[in-house]
Amino acid sequence: MPDHASDDLTPGTEDPPRSGFSRRTLLTSASAASVLLAAGWAGAPKATAAPPAKSVRIAILGTSDLHSNALNWDYYKDAAYADSAKNAIGLARVSTLVNQVRAEVGADRTLLFDAGDTIQGTPLGFYYATVDPVTTSGAIHPMAAQFNAIGYDAVALGNHEFNYGLGYLDNWISQLDAPALAANAVHAGTAVPRFEPFVIKNMHAGRGLPAIRVGVLGLTNPGVVIWDKANVSGRVDVLDVIESAARWVPVMRRRGVDVVVVSVHAGDSGLSSYGSDLPVENASALLAEQVPGIDVILFGHAHNDVPQRIVANSTTGDKVVMSEPGKWGQRVSRFDLDLALTAGRWSIVRASAKTLNSNTVEDDPALVAVVKAQHDAVVAYVNTAVATSTDVLSAAESCWKDTAILDYVNHVQVETVTKAIAGTAEASLPIVSIAAPFNRAATFPAGQVTIKDVAGLYIYDNTLMASVFTGAQIKDYLEYSAKYFATVAPDAPVTPEAWTNASGTPDYNYDQFSGVTYDIDISQDQGARILNLAYDGLPVAADQRFVVAVNNYRQSGGGGFPHIATAPVVYNAQVAIREAIVAFASTAGEIDPADFHVVNWQLVRAGTPVF
Structure with missing residues (x-):
């Protein structure tokens, strides 16, 4: 026992x-002597040591x-x-x-x-x-x-x-x-x-x-x-x-x-x-x-x-x-x-x-x-159909372009939070949303979309929350997120995949906002990349307040993003985001990018759009 x-x-x-535990010799496939030297041992045990009995x-x-x-x-x-x-x-x-x-x-x-x-x-x-x-x-x-x-x-x-x-x-x-x-x-x-x-x-x-x-x-x-x-x-x-x-x-x-x-x-x-x-x-x-x-x-x-x-x-x-x-x-x-x-x-x-x-x-x-x-x-569960998509929606370029498939996540998050805070003091505030490209291989096919497809897009078991941000905090947050990109000269060849994951930042720590418009100038140094931040056609004021739909991992401080962990929480019903997407799609019956896809951010170099 x-x-x-x-x-x-x-x-x-x-x-x-x-201290002073017995010295040990760690052996690899190389000779004992070479490993002793490589591992930093001064030498073998003393010759006077008695041989082990067993x-x-x-x-x-x-x-x-x-x-x-x-x-x-x-x-x-x-x-x-x-x-x-x-x-x-x-x-x-x-x-x-x-x-x-x-x-x-x-x-x-x-x-x-x-x-x-x-x-x-x-x-x-x-x-x-x-x-x-x-x-x-x-x-x-x-x-x-x-x-x-x-x-x-x-x-x-x-x-x-x-x-x-x-x-x-x-x-x-x-x-x-x-x-x-x-x-x-x-x-x-x-x-x-x-x-x-x-x-x-x-x-x-x-x-x-x-x-x-x-x-x-x-x-x-x-x-x-x-x-x-x-x-x-x-x-x-x-x-x-x-x-x-x-x-x-x-x-x-x-x-x-x-x-x-x-x-x-x-x-x-x-x-x-x-x-x-x-x-x-x-x-x-x-x-x-x-x-x-x-x-x-x-x-x-x-x-x-x-x-x-x-x-x-x-x-x-x-x-x-x-x-x-x-x-x-x-x-x-x-x-x-x-x-x-x-x-x-x-x-x-x-x-x-x-x-x-x-x-x-x-x-x-x-x-x-x-x-x-x-x-x-x-297997039977994940192959259950939830909706029909009018187009093929792919996440392959979501790390450097505003794509419809990631907009769908933000669309569901905004709709869910909007209903949840109706009648509250925050209901009059603009509602924006944050999502990250978790899986570049994710695709909604044209035609039948299954739970498997949704799970492939949203691979984490996060729940949906909402907090209140100021315009200045959104700007700080986006600058932090933009460290995901390498600094790229204005005339360098367009190789967007090579620009991502700078400083080891994974895809899931590249957050994109919906609801506000902005440019990311990757020719600039980190911390000075977010330009033209606006809401409803007007520049975002530093003290302007927004409700931000966000996942619980990020709201709890995951990824080290600024402000979000201390921002006032206005919604936390423990709704799994993947399940919210499935429920929303099932109710609507159709996924049509014309209903939700808005290109609200872009990469630029020296002010010129990359794409």
Whole structure:
């Protein structure tokens, strides 16, 4: 049985972090000597050291950012998943890889962990949270059913676990056979974890040998308090990843663990997508560097394939092996640890990491069968027709042109907010709207438009809100959004795709306004690009007030846009924007760009339109 942590420990009651853990050698496919030099070791262990009496190899496997991908299926295309890199996705593929490693190393010497973002991200996750919620039906969530069938040993919580509220999350956790960990998600105003902080697993080392005790600490992302403020405010605080690990790693060491693993939902860049008011968002490498006593870090959140990264702890000099398994089950991180038994204690003498590619195997039929009925229900749902479109509407150019398909999102948001605030003090204000190009591949075909098409356009489970902005705030907001574009000379060739994503800004952080007109002069420096901002043909005054329809992610501060997080909220009915689009289209029966498409913004260079 696993040894679970208690929740009644408070900061200050633990011993200080220990230093001087045994030095470890991390091996890759290169020779041991070359890796020692590359990793910064001064040399091998002293020649006088006694040889280890026994050695055992264990494997630690990890996934992250599965985002409700159970099968190798693209619900938006209604076909098997395919991309240009020939990736495969889904837990059914992961299961095959896990079975292979267990057969190779031994099931009793293999552990499987996850680093979060599991229950949101595809129509499968959305369907069983909102359309036919498992909290009402009593059904087992498909991702819980698959986790149990594979046999996960522990699951860390990601920020998207909080998207559907704490009640839904608690229900999902109750369905898991494995513990769900988040040491830094505490009851608001306290240091008491709301979820289990860590778990210790005893691994069989061989007859007559002591068990190998592996502790795994789970940590979630501080951004939860911004991105899901409505769900956690006053109920859950998320503390600093590094400070929380410094609190709990010594507790685990005192309980006699031989190996400390951290499963953390944080990338390794050391950067944040929000301001400095919260702890660092992508802190996993800082965690390895600053907290002594960690051996292995499985990390996620950034959706990168990082087979192996080695970070030296600044206090002890010990090397920490890290890996990130990409996204959606495309990769599985594999850590191989060789442990030696000396004086009755196990210590790591060699460690390495790599990622396994899911496209090298086929789906595990047993895992397909686990979710087949639920998958089929979602396929039927997303193929339900909601309206007829008079034209093909494509998002392919939405990142540099005002397109009808993105105008449709803004049109629905404005209509929904207009009805909601009728009769209020704000009803007399102009209503404008914000939307971003989430998916360049989104298309409404001419003819029948289905839920699948809407879901492909609006891929996030955001809800609709409305706040009050001044004209000056709209100008600031648009200037911030315009940093998405590179600075382009007036006479440079027209290559708009190459101009986007400047400074690493993703498409979903390029917000466009409807309801006001403006130019974006990309030949100017960032901060001086918005020209001719007007409403109803007249320049927007700095103190002019507007109601702004916006999604909850942005209103909560996601993306770091100015003013919006503190703007007065006048509408928040928790209406999912995707569902609002489906309902609006169903009621209207027809999607005709002539009813809503207005070209109200354009790219210019030195005042001359690009297109």
